[in-house]
Amino acid sequence: MAIDLRSDTVTQPTEAMFEAMRRAPLGDDGREGDPTVLALEALAAERTGKEAGLFVSSGTMGNLVALLAHTGRGGEVVTEAGSHILRSEMGGIAGIAGLFHRAVAGERGAMDVETVRGAISASLMPNRLAAALICMETTHNDAGGAVLPLAHMKAIHALGRAHGIPVHTDGARLFNAAVKLGVGAAEIAAHSDTITFCISKGLSAPVGSVLAGPRAFIAKARAYRRMIGGNLRQGGVIAAAGIVALETMVERLADDHATARRLAEGLHRIDPALVDLARVETNIVQVETRRFGQPAAVLVADLRQRGVLAGVWSNWVMRMVTHRMRRGISCHSGAGVPNGNVPRPARVTRSCGRHENPVPAGRSPALLIIASRRARCARSRRAPNSRTRESSFSGSPANTSNWRSATSGRRPCLRLTARQTRSARTDPCRPGATEMKIHLNR
Numbered sequence: 001m002a003i004d005l006r007s008d009t010v011t012q013p014t015e016a017m018f019e020a021m022r023r024a025p026l027g028d029d030g031r032e033g034d035p036t037v038l039a040l041e042a043l044a045a046e047r048t049g050k051e052a053g054l055f056v057s058s059g060t061m062g063n064l065v066a067l068l069a070h071t072g073r074g075g076e077v078v079t080e081a082g083s084h085i086l087r088s089e090m091g092g093i094a095g096i097a098g099l100f101h102r103a104v105a106g107e108r109g110a111m112d113v114e115t116v117r118g119a120i121s122a123s124l125m126p127n128r129l130a131a132a133l134i135c136m137e138t139t140h141n142d143a144g145g146a147v148l149p150l151a152h153m154k155a156i157h158a159l160g161r162a163h164g165i166p167v168h169t170d171g172a173r174l175f176n177a178a179v180k181l182g183v184g185a186a187e188i189a190a191h192s193d194t195i196t197f198c199i200s201k202g203l204s205a206p207v208g209s210v211l212a213g214p215r216a217f218i219a220k221a222r223a224y225r226r227m228i229g230g231n232l233r234q235g236g237v238i239a240a241a242g243i244v245a246l247e248t249m250v251e252r253l254a255d256d257h258a259t260a261r262r263l264a265e266g267l268h269r270i271d272p273a274l275v276d277l278a279r280v281e282t283n284i285v286q287v288e289t290r291r292f293g294q295p296a297a298v299l300v301a302d303l304r305q306r307g308v309l310a311g312v313w314s315n316w317v318m319r320m321v322t323h324r325m326r327r328g329i330s331c332h333s334g335a336g337v338p339n340g341n342v343p344r345p346a347r348v349t350r351s352c353g354r355h356e357n358p359v360p361a362g363r364s365p366a367l368l369i370i371a372s373r374r375a376r377c378a379r380s381r382r383a384p385n386s387r388t389r390e391s392s393f394s395g396s397p398a399n400t401s402n403w404r405s406a407t408s409g410r411r412p413c414l415r416l417t418a419r420q421t422r423s424a425r426t427d428p429c430r431p432g433a434t435e436m437k438i439h440l441n442r
């Protein structure tokens, strides 16, 4: 089984979610309402401190409906240049909502307040559209899961208010931000008129997002949702999982953040150029591959062959997102391979991922990502009748399959070895577990 770090959207529903979906009371969301959808909307409103909520099928739909309801299809939207709305929502802001956007470069996803002040025009001018909406995003996807500081959000919201311009926040990973800041989601949402969050990411529900805001706004948004084909009918089948997600899955997001940190620290020990630890705030790790002359796509393809799925974020940036996997993962930093030799998979010398192993002189540090039923107890000892497949390669673009010839090149390159072990059913620590150990060695 692959270790899938492409996104937290790959999370599967929990058993409690399946059970809730089976038992959910249902109605017609487009008529009198579906009781389970209504319950999710009420819970979402409560958690975000807003008057009302609207269940939508995706984060993209939530943002689009917010754009439509706030602007009535006219004016300019001021948003951060790398925002999901601009980067990944297929131009819906222009193509469907009929809006022009003004992109403002951000630092860790945060737009400079004075630049925003200069970018907005409160009313239509002979040569300038009026700003109809200001958008923020937290956590910020393109900025590697960065959390907007509350003081920043407050300043942007105050700016919007001063000019009579509403503020919407794309909080697809709102609860990751809340857990990181140690505050309730409502404390973040307070600095925005409306907010969307996804239940289908780290919270593990299969489908859906909620847009929350003032009651009158949500009534308008509900009409726009219908316009774009978003009526959900017996939507309670999926909303039921969202209720379980909000009730049981928020606090565990801290585990994803801790795993991301271990992953980042392990990569950083291999080479500090790979990961800027200061930029790993939540569950997203951006890995810089430029220094190794290896486009992210090459490393991603090689990892895929060895059972680890990661994402290509840009030419030189690979993205790994931690989440609740069915088997869970743990990351161990430890001694890797002897420098300058053909790599051998390192041994996990401790059973608990909380302890770092010292790296003996003459050996490169390595990172082991282990997926097992018991992520916290991945043991080094192989089960007596385990089957092991080992492979190694160099990530040099010139030769990705032959380690020896690649190591003779002068350019430093990432080297990777993987070993897959199917342990015996009798192993008390890993009953039937499949482990994938990935070593990245410089």
Ligand SMILES: Cc1ncc(COP(=O)(O)O)c(C=O)c1O
Pocket (backbone or CB within 6 Å): 057, 058, 059, 060, 061, 084, 085, 137, 139, 140, 141, 170, 172, 173, 198, 200, 209
């Ligand atoms: C910040 C942000 N906003 C919106 C979305 C869109 O969510 P969906 O995939 O449910 O449309 C995503 C998805 O990754 C996201 O990261």
